[in-house]
Amino acid sequence: PPPTATPQPQPPAQAAGFPLAARSWGGTVRAGPGVNFQKIASLPEGEQITVLEQVDAPFFQERPWFRISFRGQTGFHWGGIICPIGRPVPGMYEVCN
Known part of the structure; x- marks a missing residue:
């Protein structure tokens, strides 16, 4: 039988460059990752x-x-x-100016 593919481990957060400095375009900060979570702040x-x-x-909306x-x-x-x-x-979204 053909070998089964093994899942590849995800890189640690540091490999993706986190933490990183950014800016908000303005909007809601939530208690969890989704629009159904409680709003905790507006930026x-x-x-x-x-x-x-x-x-x-x-x-959410492809992001x-x-x-x-x-x-x-x-x-x-x-x-x-x-x-x-x-x-x-x-x-x-695009890189900040």
Whole structure:
């Protein structure tokens, strides 16, 4: 019989460049990775955040959710309203100016 494919291990967060500096395009920070989770904060456009990791959750509008740190708190922010600083990151909006 043909050999079965073994799942490849996921790289550690550091290999993907986390944590990384980014900004929010403005929007809601939630208690979990999805629009059904409680809103815990609103960020104004341009607020500096630290992206800690991409989370394993269903995509929303074809983009993933990320766990972020902001104002001494942590929460979840949708990738479509995050712009990374310095380099493109898959799942996030364009690089910040």
